[in-house]
């Protein structure tokens with residue numbers, strides 16, 4: 539059977555993969571997006587009641603207006619927006635088709651892209667795979683127990699339960715406040731001296747006041763050291779303490795799939811940031827004709843890139859591909 543050939547294969551159908559597709563359409567470059575899950579899979583898996591920190595116009599792609607009820611859109615509005623964009627622009631996307639392998643064809647500048655459903659030839663490839671698939675693990679005893687969750691969806695299951703939330707960034711703070719307000723007894727374990735500086739400005743006073751008044755218990759300069767079926771042990775500056783516990787929400791962040799990047803031949807920095815090698819103007823990696831787009835570019839520094847500042851990667855890359863033609 540003949541292998542379909544494209545000028546461009548985009549790996550990942552998140553906001554930035556979609557932005558690349560729209561830019562390819564503008565330039566008249568034939569492409570396909572291969573997405574391992576549903577459309578904007580990461581956003582679909584965000585907490586159901588989540589509000590973006592960006593205003594809606596900063597999440598727009600392809601110059602298509604994003605109208606939301608409030609200044610900051612919620613997850614459902616973002617899903618609606620990106621779905622409408624993909625539908626109205628007839629974006630060529632194959633869903634539930636994870637890319638497993640990308641290999642350069644011998645004696646050619648082209649690549650062979652393999653998924654469980656088939657193979658594709660590509661002259662250019664954009665990797666826009668984000669960072670939401672692999673949680674940062676704590677590497678402590680008991681982390682594999684089913685009561686430990688690295689993804690938080692909604693508060694209802696945690697009502698009347700003893701919940702420990704690990705972390706102090708937006709995800710941890712949202713989970714702590716939502717579960718507390720649905721009747722959970724919440725304890726936060728925070729490695730620093732306070733809640734994170736980047737916590738949404740309208741949420742920060744809320745969590746700080748709940749901690750101050752004791753409605754939510756917080757241990758600062760502390761780490762979780764062990765988890766059992768009915769308890770957790772926290773290493774605090776005053777020494778270890780063990781408390782009763784039903785659920786652990788480990789909001790410890792996520793990381794790009796470094797093994798996938800390395801399997802393609804993309805070089806990563808030797809330091810703890812594991813920054814992928816790419817030209818900051820064209821976004822081309824050390825592998826010719828393979829580009830990076832979106833939050834995957836930041837390595838372990840997952841706070842560097844967002845939708846609002848990485849959607850520009852689409853025009854950087856497509857301008858470069860266009861110039862080569």
Ligand SMILES: Cc1cc2nc3c(=O)[nH]c(=O)nc-3n(C[C@H](O)[C@H](O)[C@H](O)COP(=O)(O)OP(=O)(O)OC[C@H]3O[C@@H](n4cnc5c(N)ncnc54)[C@H](O)[C@@H]3O)c2cc1C
Pocket residue numbers: 549550551552553554555572573574575576577578579580581584585588589590591592635636637638666667668669670671709798831832833834843844845846847
């Ligand atoms: C809770 C939360 C709130 C956020 N709020 C904001 C905000 O307000 N403003 C903002 O600008 N940013 C925000 N961000 C960050 C933003 O959501 C991400 O920056 C955004 O999703 C990045 O888009 P992306 O397309 O680069 O990656 P993603 O949206 O993660 O898309 C990557 C896609 O690649 C797919 N994929 C991965 N591996 C493969 C594979 N091997 N084969 C095929 N497909 C694959 C994934 O399924 C996914 O759909 C937030 C992030 C989180 C976690």
